[in-house]
Amino acid sequence: MANAVLVAEPEPATRGFLERHLADDGFDVLGAAECGEALELAERARPDLVLLGDTAALEECRSWSSEVPLIVIGAPEADAVDRARALERGADDFLSRPFLYDELLARIRAVLRRTAPVVPDVVRVGALEIDRPTRRVAVGGKRIDLPAKEYELLLKLASEPSRVFTKEELLREVWSFRSIGKTRTLDSHASRLRRKLARAGGGPFVVNVWGVGYRLRED
Structure with a gap:
């Protein structure tokens, strides 16, 4: 990255x-x-x-x-x-x-x-747990399998759970995009990630802040 x-x-x-x-x-x-x-x-x-x-x-x-x-x-x-x-x-x-x-x-x-911020090996946000060395994600102990980009998006949002990350920032840091253009890449990944976390009993996670970007959860 x-x-x-x-x-x-x-x-x-x-x-x-x-x-x-x-x-x-x-x-x-x-x-x-x-x-x-x-x-x-x-x-x-x-x-x-x-x-x-x-x-x-x-x-x-x-x-x-x-x-x-x-x-x-x-x-x-x-x-x-x-x-x-x-x-x-x-x-x-x-x-x-x-x-x-x-x-x-x-x-x-x-x-x-x-x-550089120090990120712990295990990141916990409420019922959500991310084990960075093994890339294991669980909600309330229930494991969730995520593709690489959904995992990286989740880890980025979890690094500062209440902060709003701009779309440009997320596209640059997760996908290495140099400009936003009209891509729906971020929105489609965020939507799938939100549904998977919700099905596991977590949430609301991956909150869309309209016109700005995303944050992991509401304050």
Whole structure:
């Protein structure tokens, strides 16, 4: 499952360079020229990390979510004080221009490792139990056999049971789609998964939040 990186960089050549090389290195890449566009993309796609090329927009971009790691790419004249201020204002790392791509890539991977959520081997949500090592799913002790994508969708929703995952986010992380288009893939899988869980006595699970996406259960 590829990590998604949002590149919020006002300079077109730098943004294109980063988008191209990060995609070659296996990331799903979203590009934005300014903070407003970046915020809109972040709300819809829920990236795993943000690269921010405009330090003046740090507080505005950080206001979207303190949970998404953010690396600032600073100006050539940035000094130790600029780096310290960026970190104090919520950045997870800071790199000045001109930068070496290999160093930036190493920092991205290090931040993602450091901030990755810890998922237990056995995930329990009410009567639902998911055993990750064996991929066994049960509701009230009754085992349910799920195909690979239904299992991955369930596991993703169960990682934060009350949070609404956007359709774009789920299609990217479960199916590796780069854009939504008009596909019904997610809806059809969610519908089948919901019926299977209901037949086993669980639910309501896999709740459709109209116009947004899905969450595992109601609050």
